[in-house]
Amino acid sequence: MFDTLTGRLDDIFTRLRGRGRLSEKQVDEVLREIRLALLEADVSLKVVKAFVKDVKERAEGAEIHKSLTPAQQVIKLVSAALIDVLGHEAVGLEHSSRLPRVLLIAGLQGSGKTTAAAKLARLIKSDGRRPLLAACDLRRPAAVRQLQLLGEQVEVPVYAEEGAPDPVAVAGNALAHSREEGFSDLIVDTAGRMHVDKELMAELGSVAQRVDPTEILLVCDAMTGQDAVNVAESFVAEVDVTGVILTKLDGDARGGAALSMAYVTGRPIKFAGVGEKLADLEPFHPDRMVSRILGMGDVLTLIEKAESVFDESEAMAMEEKLRKAEFTFDDFLSQLKALRKMGPMSQVLGMMPGMGKLSIGGDEVEAQLPRVEAIIHSMTSQERNDPAIIKGSRRSRIARGSGTSVQEVNKLVKQFDEVKKLMKMMSGGKGGPRLPKGFKLPPGVGI
């Protein structure tokens, strides 16, 4: 799943190894693969066409970096073009001189609007502001109840009218109420609507007109396919969309809809929903999305970070050890120190392609680390250097010394052994070192 584009480009680039300018034929060949990769990532065809054309133009006018391989050049070009569409940095919410600042949440059914509204309320509240949520989805069964419960969870009040029929009126009343009560922000949750439903789209227009929002945020499911472009076009035609919230990014969808949305709306993707819990909202990072759409995990960033914390010659020596399965617990401890400089484990894990499958939160890893370290610290230096001798009584001694259980010690030793084997397997074998499936490195990196 993560190795489609990189795998294909690899094939092309093994044929064009060497340095220098890309010929037009090579560019075309590469662009065909880029097109495929984007389509596989669910970028809408229309957007793919426009995008590929743009990259081609850039490639023709591109300066040649002597130091770069063709692979690196193309990846750079494509990444730059993608970043230009997705934005260069995370963009936050607009400020408003008027109070309250009104945020209108809109989108298709089930995209994650109500959840996003509550997540935003939580975020705004944590800034020391006083948000109010307005329940203007009067169609879906128990939608108001859902928002009320979520409001309770984030301790933000919810404006709702029992049994009211007209969302436009409720939105207007919510605005009046928030002014009277001096709320800083009004977050309006609306019913899901199909972009082709004329009546409901007009209703959304009326709600917007009534509350005159600072932000109209279009909520889009990261799993959306080709239809993203139609959805974006219709919503933009009806209301003045100011930004996009991309939800359910915690899954393994490649998320090409992000590109379609950004391209069609010309508006930034402001937030990413990364889970069902109300804290699971992040600023949107265009650079991470680029890697994701291209199917590279975030290996590029990971490599940069790794290179900045690991000493090169030491790293080479360590690789040698891993390759020969001579890696010891002492090595583990010293490398762990460097690893921690790369940032919180959740971030490091997030950048690893394929790690999503493991479904372990980085926080969990982080929490587990002290125990792992304690166990290793309770080993004698002989044991650390030769884990094979850690048997029966040694294990119980280590467990006692570290305040853990024998099972935990067993697990660590066993896991250590397995990882050693895996590393040996990965880095050995014919045809040079190979990463396991899902861990394929992007071309142009390390070539």
Place this chain on the structure above:
Amino acid sequence: MPEGIIPELLIVLALVLLIAGVVVATRRRPKREGVATKEDIEAVEPAVETKAEPERPTQEVIETPSLVTAEPVARPTLRERLGKSRKFLGDRLADAFRGAPDDATWDDVEAALIQADIGIGAATKIVEDLRSKARERKVTEAGEVRSLLGEQLVELFDTDRDRALGFASDGPPVWLVVGVNGTGKTTTIGKLARDLSERGRSVALAAADTFRAAADEQLGIWAERTGSVLIKHQPGADPGAVAYDALQHVRAKGVDVLIVDTAGRLHTKTPLMDELGKVRRVIEKESPVQESLLVIDATAGQNGLVQAREFAEATGVTGIVLTKLDGTAKGGIALAIENELGIPIKLIGVGEGLEDLEPFDPKTYVDALLT
């Protein structure tokens, strides 16, 4: 340096794998407190019933649901319903199907298929096959390509396949409804309940989504609207326990059909998928699950196929419900699911209302796709 690998990265990988492995290993140990587990449920199970390997009741298909057979009632046809808001591939292809087929024709057909979310691989293959068929049959008019394409697409489905929902010959059938977040599971259950109760069957709905805020109340409203019984626990309760209780209720009260709503979950979240497997096993200790319906949003792109694969592994999916076909999305990924995984599409959702559920018919679908 050896090609393709970076020492730093290898080290990071080793460390992460190691720690991750330990975390996963330790995490599996502790049981959540205050939540009924499968073991607890086994404990309350009457010992007599567990001894013999229960004979698997043969699945009997009852021909009554309007979802299965065409209803004489004047309901708008699928094409009419869909036509009100959407044009399938039709208008995209109108130009393509004029004059003699040339490269542009094939490109347009491929583009239309891609835009239907059929997937680039499948689209390319369909067009290739179509081209050679057109050559074989010496097709000179692009208009004929349309009917060839129709044939080709219908062939991707098993048209003889029985797409009816399964009933049990003894005891109430249990239908489990699963899928990723927000696809339309709960709404589909409401629609199914209405269909059943309209034909005089009593229905019980189990609110085994104990996670989503107000999920039980949402299902409760559908239960009320369709005159079904709702079985629910406290928010946060064990979904398996809800399903178990519902099953007991249904047996004691002689309810005809039990439909179990489950929380939306991403297929990448192992613990949640395990939980789903558990719900199924809890039910199966007592009674077979006739249907495990995977709800797929027609708006979904290529990830839909991954979803289907993972859910099939976790709960043995028996059919697909393709929802939200009332928009402009074509739901082409469902075609890939049926074709590649052999899981039949059984129902389609075409709106938010109680009556917006239809049986899936390949020919009608493809017709609508091309008209």
